[in-house]
Amino acid sequence: MIDVAIVGAGPAGLSAAIELRRRGVGRVVVFERELFAGGIPRHSAHLGYGARDMHRITTGPRYAALLTRRAEKAGVEIEVGRSVTDFAQLSARAVLLATGVRERPRSARLVPGDRPAGVLTTGSLQQFATLHHQRVGNRAVVVGAEHVSFSAVLTLAHTGCRVAAMVTALPHHQTYPLLRLATAGRHRVPIHTGVDIAEIVGRTRVEAVVLTDGRRIACDTVVFTGDWIPDHELARAGGLPMLLVAKAPIVDASWHTQQQGVFAIGNLIHPAETADVCALDGRAVAEHVIDWLTVGSWPAAVAAVEVAAPIQWAATSAIGVTFRVDEFVTGSVAASNGSELLHQTKRKKWIPNRAYHLPRLRDCRQLTFKR
Numbered sequence: 447m448i449d450v451a452i453v454g455a456g457p458a459g460l461s462a463a464i465e466l467r468r469r470g471v472g473r474v475v476v477f478e479r480e481l482f483a484g485g486i487p488r489h490s491a492h493l494g495y496g497a498r499d500m501h502r503i504t505t506g507p508r509y510a511a512l513l514t515r516r517a518e519k520a521g522v523e524i525e526v527g528r529s530v531t532d533f534a535q536l537s538a539r540a541v542l543l544a545t546g547v548r549e550r551p552r553s554a555r556l557v558p559g560d561r562p563a564g565v566l567t568t569g570s571l572q573q574f575a576t577l578h579h580q581r582v583g584n585r586a587v588v589v590g591a592e593h594v595s596f597s598a599v600l601t602l603a604h605t606g607c608r609v610a611a612m613v614t615a616l617p618h619h620q621t622y623p624l625l626r627l628a629t630a631g632r633h634r635v636p637i638h639t640g641v642d643i644a645e646i647v648g649r650t651r652v653e654a655v656v657l658t659d660g661r662r663i664a665c666d667t668v669v670f671t672g673d674w675i676p677d678h679e680l681a682r683a684g685g686l687p688m689l690l691v692a693k694a695p696i697v698d699a700s701w702h703t704q705q706q707g708v709f710a711i712g713n714l715i716h717p718a719e720t721a722d723v724c725a726l727d728g729r730a731v732a733e734h735v736i737d738w739l740t741v742g743s744w745p746a747a748v749a750a751v752e753v754a755a756p757i758q759w760a761a762t763s764a765i766g767v768t769f770r771v772d773e774f775v776t777g778s779v780a781a782s783n784g785s786e787l788l789h790q791t792k793r794k795k796w797i798p799n800r801a802y803h804l805p806r807l808r809d810c811r812q813l814t815f816k817r
């Protein structure tokens with residue numbers, strides 16, 4: 447019998463598995479649908495991984511390899527090429543879902559137009575570029591202007607593809623000025639704000655995009671970036687209730703879901719944090735999984751943190767209560783347990799598509815925003 451079955455061998459799943467074994471749990475098996483363990487970092491060749499969990503900065507592939515080696519050394523069984531489609535496949539005393547996140551592709555964003563080749567997400571772009579060393583095109587339009595969108599600009603530049611423009615429906619880009627400068631600035635990429643893609647043109651290969659303000663940009667590649675959605679199909683098939691906007695399974699502050707014996711961590715529950723935060727989720731959940739295995743207690747009620755606009759959603763991460771706003775807005779955020787104020791931030795500017803964290807708070811049930 448498996449003690450803990452973990453679905454997903456990304457930073458969250460592998461870190462949980464290592465910690466569970468370190469704390470003496472007998473049989474810990476990680477199921478991974480890809481042929482190699484490591485999750486998204488495996489595809490992400492740039493520096494920027496490991497700060498908070500490994501206390502060093504390394505590249506995605508090195509970080510993924512290090513975590514995988516540590517898991518193997520700790521006696522974790524990793525079954526690659528195993529896609530879990532049903533909880534019934536997992537005969538285990540506890541189940542830990544760590545299936546991560548993906549970007550909404552063109553179809554989910556309801557973008558009209560032809561259906562030519564050359565339409566990607568950053569995830570597929572990185573697979574072509576990092577894993578298969580393929581050139582993707584000559585002239586691209588990047589849709590989105592959050593952190594990952596600027597990472598896509600760099601990846602495209604490395605493959606020899608010029609970026610004609612970035613396009614965001616929001617009034618400003620959403621990344622740090624320095625990151626913008628080092629990517630779009632360095633490669634002289636214009637950022638068109640307040641517009642969206644109205645149409646993709648091209649019979650067999652992309653020929654152009656038309657923007658909602660009527661401008662037409664010639665290109666042979668379109669990369670849809672960010673706009674994260676959890677890989678939640680397995681959780682939904684298992685009947686777990688979801689946060690409405692984030693589309694993530696509802697968990698409490700100890701990552702219990704509403705189904706006894708099933709925990710959820712990583713970007714599956716907070717789309718999308720950095721890899722180190724997901725790895726720290728993995729380490730922190732181990733204690734609660736072990737409580738379930740040894741004491742067998744489960745909370746009577748598992749509820750989401752309630753939020754009000756402009757806060758989109760909030761969820762637990764290892765470093766606190768993580769949340770997003772859906773507009774550029776100035777004000778302060780207050781956390782309460784429904785009756786008492788637990789924490790209040792300073793008044794400041796908040797930016798959509800950015801990760802924000804409040805400290806870990808006992809019994810945080812509600813976030814409100816004061817403009």
Ligand SMILES: Cc1cc2nc3c(=O)[nH]c(=O)nc-3n(C[C@H](O)[C@H](O)[C@H](O)COP(=O)(O)OP(=O)(O)OC[C@H]3O[C@@H](n4cnc5c(N)ncnc54)[C@H](O)[C@@H]3O)c2cc1C
Pocket residue numbers: 453454455456457458459477478479480484485486487490492493494495496528529530531544545546547568569572594597598677680711712713714718719720721722724
């Ligand atoms: C372009 C890009 C750049 C990034 N840059 C950085 C950076 O510089 N620094 C940083 O810290 N973070 C970065 N990130 C974010 C980082 O990659 C994620 O935070 C991290 O990978 C999330 O870890 P996770 O374990 O939750 O999920 P993932 O890494 O997504 O792992 C989930 C795993 O679950 C598997 N899986 C899913 N469903 C199933 C199933 N049903 N059965 C079996 N297996 C399944 C998937 O194949 C995957 O391997 C970047 C992300 C992207 C896309």
